[in-house]
Amino acid sequence: MITSLLVANRGEIACRVFRTCRELGISTVAVYSDADADALHVRDADTAVRLPGATPSETYLRGDLIVKAALAAGADAVHPGYGFLSENADFARAVTDAGLLWIGPPPAAIEAMASKTRAKELLGVTPLRPEDVTGADLPVLVKAAAGGGGRGMRVVRELDALPGELKAASAEAASAFGDGEVFVEPYVEDGRHVEVQLLCDTHGTAWALGTRDCSLQRRHQKVIEEAPAPGLPAALEASLLDTAVRAAKAVGYVGAGTVEFLVADGRAHFLEMNTRLQVEHPVTEEVYGVDLVALQLAVAEGRALPAEPPAPRGHAIEARLYAEDPAREWAPQTGVLHRFDVPGEGRVRVDTGYASGDAVGVHYDPMLAKVIVHAPTRAEAARKLAHALERTRVHGPVTNRGLLVASLRHPEYTSPEALDTGFYERNLPALTTAPDGERYAAVAAALAEAAARRGRFGGGWRNLRSQDETRTYGDHEVRYRPARDGGYEVTAPEGVRVVAAAPDRVRLEVAGVVRDFTVDRYGDGTVHSGPHRLVPRPRFTDPSEQTAPGSLLAPMPGTVVRVADGLAVGDRVTAGQPLLWLEAMKMEHRVSAPASGTLTALHAVPGRQVEVGALLAVVQTEATEEDPV
Numbered sequence: 001m002i003t004s005l006l007v008a009n010r011g012e013i014a015c016r017v018f019r020t021c022r023e024l025g026i027s028t029v030a031v032y033s034d035a036d037a038d039a040l041h042v043r044d045a046d047t048a049v050r051l052p053g054a055t056p057s058e059t060y061l062r063g064d065l066i067v068k069a070a071l072a073a074g075a076d077a078v079h080p081g082y083g084f085l086s087e088n089a090d091f092a093r094a095v096t097d098a099g100l101l102w103i104g105p106p107p108a109a110i111e112a113m114a115s116k117t118r119a120k121e122l123l124g125v126t127p128l129r130p131e132d133v134t135g136a137d138l139p140v141l142v143k144a145a146a147g148g149g150g151r152g153m154r155v156v157r158e159l160d161a162l163p164g165e166l167k168a169a170s171a172e173a174a175s176a177f178g179d180g181e182v183f184v185e186p187y188v189e190d191g192r193h194v195e196v197q198l199l200c201d202t203h204g205t206a207w208a209l210g211t212r213d214c215s216l217q218r219r220h221q222k223v224i225e226e227a228p229a230p231g232l233p234a235a236l237e238a239s240l241l242d243t244a245v246r247a248a249k250a251v252g253y254v255g256a257g258t259v260e261f262l263v264a265d266g267r268a269h270f271l272e273m274n275t276r277l278q279v280e281h282p283v284t285e286e287v288y289g290v291d292l293v294a295l296q297l298a299v300a301e302g303r304a305l306p307a308e309p310p311a312p313r314g315h316a317i318e319a320r321l322y323a324e325d326p327a328r329e330w331a332p333q334t335g336v337l338h339r340f341d342v343p344g345e346g347r348v349r350v351d352t353g354y355a356s357g358d359a360v361g362v363h364y365d366p367m368l369a370k371v372i373v374h375a376p377t378r379a380e381a382a383r384k385l386a387h388a389l390e391r392t393r394v395h396g397p398v399t400n401r402g403l404l405v406a407s408l409r410h411p412e413y414t415s416p417e418a419l420d421t422g423f424y425e426r427n428l429p430a431l432t433t434a435p436d437g438e439r440y441a442a443v444a445a446a447l448a449e450a451a452a453r454r455g456r457f458g459g460g461w462r463n464l465r466s467q468d469e470t471r472t473y474g475d476h477e478v479r480y481r482p483a484r485d486g487g488y489e490v491t492a493p494e495g496v497r498v499v500a501a502a503p504d505r506v507r508l509e510v511a512g513v514v515r516d517f518t519v520d521r522y523g524d525g526t527v528h529s530g531p532h533r534l535v536p537r538p539r540f541t542d543p544s545e546q547t548a549p550g551s552l553l554a555p556m557p558g559t560v561v562r563v564a565d566g567l568a569v570g571d572r573v574t575a576g577q578p579l580l581w582l583e584a585m586k587m588e589h590r591v592s593a594p595a596s597g598t599l600t601a602l603h604a605v606p607g608r609q610v611e612v613g614a615l616l617a618v619v620q621t622e623a624t625e626e627d628p629v
Contacts, residue, residue: 002026002077002101002297006049006070007041008091009081010060011353012367013277014041017079020293029073031066033059035363040353047073056363060084061178063091067098077101077300079293083365086276087146088178103300105255105275112251113273116145117183123247123270128184130166135159137186142166144173145181150221151587152176155187168581171561172588190422191264193217193271194229196244197284198257199292199309201299206248207309208241209284215419216407218330219587223400223424224407225280226317227287230378230416233266240268247273256281256296279320279370282351286316286374315378317385319404323366323397326424327432331555332366332585333397334612335359338522340368341393348373348388360397362557366585368399378416382408395520395528402531406431434475437515441529442476443496444506444517445536447488448529450480452503452521473527473534550600550621552591554614558584560604571599579617580604597621 005021006029007014018028018041030045035056042048049069051059059065063085070078078095080086080103089107096102104110113119120126133140142165144152152173154165166182174180197209213229214222229237244259258278260271281292288310299305323333337358342350352369360366371389375381386408389401410427412418424431450469468479468491479492490496499507499514506517506529517530527534561583573579573593582589591604601618610616 002301004029004073004075005077005079005103005297006031006066006073006075007045007079007081008060008063008066009079009084009086010036010039010041011364012351012369013081013083013279013353015044015353016351017081017293018044020291020297023291024294024297026297027075029070029075031060031069033363035361038358040355040358049073056361057175063088063094066091067094067100070095070100071098075100077103077297079103079296080276082274082276082279083176085178087274101300103255103296105253105257109251109253110275113247113253113257113275116143116272117181119247119273120185120270122250123243125270128186130162130184133159133162133184139187139189140184141187142169142182142184144169144177144179145183146173146177146179150217150219152182153220156184164578168588172583175583188262188264188269190420191262191269192229192420193222193260194232194240194263194268195258195260195278196240197227197278197281197292198244198248198253198259199295199299199305200248200253200255200257201305202254202302203304205305205307206245206253207305208245209288209290209309210312211237211240212280212283213416213419214280215421216413216423217421218326218424222280222320223322224317224319224404224413225283226315226378226381227283228312228315230315230419232263236263236266236268243268243270255299256292279367280318282349282370282372283316283318286349286372287312287314289313314374314376315381316372316374317378317381317408318370318372319385319389319408320367321369321371321389321392321394321404322400323360323368324400325398326400326403326428328555329589331589332362332587333360333399334362334557335397335524336522337368337394337396338526339393339395339520339528342369342371343388343391346373346384346388348384362584364585368394379414382414390531392531393528395522395533396524396526398533402435403431406435437530438474438532438534439476439493440496440508440510440515441517441532442471442473442534443478443480443490443493443508445473445519445527445529445534446471446478446480447490447498447501447506448503448517448519449521449527450488451501451506455503472537474537476534550594550597550619551615552579552594552617552619554582554610554612554616555591556582556584556589557611558582558589558609560606560608560610560616561588562606563602563604567599567602569599569602573597573599573619582610591616593619595619595621 004027028045030048033056051065085091089110092107139157142154152169154169169182170180193214199207211229212227214225216224258274261268349372373384480490483489488498497509520528563580574596577593597619600620604616
């Protein structure tokens with residue numbers, strides 16, 4: 001029997017496993033890097049062990065340190081979570097060799113399936129060799145062999161770009177999983193990403209717990225997932241379940257795992273088997289009424305599963321809440337999470353590794369939480385989840401909260417026959433357009449600030465008509481002045497009547513409809529008005545803060561991992577040409593020339609740590625070169 005369990009991971013998945021352990025009466029052990037010393041998963045555990053001698057991005061890849069931590073803390077079992085070493089057979093062996101119980105499949109099964117290339121060969125699918133790719137094979141997908149989550153994946157549409165993308169994908173995979181092996185496969189445009197949840201015991205029982213659809217993705221990383229996958233023909237669904245079970249039995253699989261497929265034109269193409277718990281496992285738990293972590297522990301202890309799994313009921317949808325800016329190429333965001341509150345009415349489940357006051361750093365994935373709902377039907381689940389996210393208060397860094405709400409209400413999403421992996425490529429501009437409500441949120445923010453000033457300094461309506469006050473938040477300009485009744489009159493935008501204004505709450509009437517806004521202001525300059533995040537534009541700008549035309553600034557804090565081969569000051573570059581790459585939150589982000597011209601400065605050096613806004617390079621554009629001034 002397991003009495004104490006160490007989770008060889010961090011953040012949300014560590015907290016998720018700890019929750020089940022508490023319910024089962026199992027003591028918990030966390031491990032942490034220096035960057036995670038104050039993280040929620042460390043606070044959540046009974047005991048915690050610091051992992052010394054490695055950079056934050058490498059710490060959770062040090063299997064030797066993790067095994068030592070488990071022994072030092074008196075743990076008798078290790079759960080790998082997902083990512084990092086969760087699909088590393090050598091780590092699984094090291095755990096068992098140390099006399100600890102491994103919560104996962106046998107190392108031989110990991111080796112057979114965790115490498116995407118070997119898994120494909122086992123099922124009779126031969127991956128393309130990079131050196132054999134021709135123009136006729138394009139587009140192709142470069143993928144990491146040892147992990148998932150969108151890391152180490154690149155779509156290649158031009159043959160000349162293949163060598164560089166292979167190099168980039170390998171570097172990203174090595175950073176995320178400790179293994180830089182990559183392979184190439186045909187890229188199927190706009191198919192559906194469908195997967196099957198497996199659970200197998202040591203007595204020969206294999207459960208296929210239905211399907212999930214994970215088609216809504218950005219950068220090959222899932223954003224919204226659901227169970228069951230809607231609209232699949234019965235024969236195709238049965239084939240997916242049968243293939244998944246056959247794959248598991250072929251390698252003597254034990255524990256939880258997932259077999260992934262790409263469905264296009266009524267056919268299923270095998271992608272990979274993930275020999276671990278998936279990020280999106282909660283939707284399966286909600287539909288089948290099971291705790292997959294508890295079942296993982298039971299299977300590892302040698303207990304037998306019932307012959308048949310529970311019957312499914314209803315529909316579940318999960319949305320991944322990220323600290324990122326979808327409108328700026330999904331750029332990850334950092335900063336203090338001043339407030340994080342998801343309304344819990346209607347059995348809204350929140351799996352997270354953050355709490356109010358925690359800092360979102362640069363070293364790890366930017367996922368803040370997974371928000372999950374269950375309902376009798378898909379339409380009801382989507383409505384409940386959109387409503388919960390709309391009312392969520394997440395104050396601090398920019399997030400994808402608004403995008404999630406808009407996605408769940410988009411006609412393509414509400415019509416499951418339209419689901420495919422190209423959803424965001426087609427719809428991102430419309431989904432990231434500022435909603436009309438943001439304009440009125442800016443009005444509320446300006447009036448709340450005015451009310452706060454009035455409370456501190458007095459003031460109000462005067463006999464002589466005062467000049468309009470002006471505040472600008474992003475693209476929204478607000479003009480107002482004190483009113484005779486002690487309130488305020490809004491002159492821009494038009495059609496707004498102020499019902500009440502206090503420093504933390506404003507009530508507006510627009511076209512006969514009354515809207516309430518709660519307003520919170522923070523020391524970093526951000527203002528959160530209702531569900532909207534606003535950044536005030538300064539009234540006066542210091543000319544010294546102006547950036548020269550052609551300057552390339554770091555879009556996020558991170559590390560310069562490489563500069564384009566042979567790039568040097570004085571080179572001619574073309575618009576869109578990749579110049580350098582930053583690594584932030586375990587992903588590489590390309591920085592390209594904004595226009596054609598001459599590279600006149602290059603401050604980016606591989607290994608250099610940069611903050612957001614740091615000057616990386618300067619491209620003197622052709623128009624600038626012709627300017628005699």
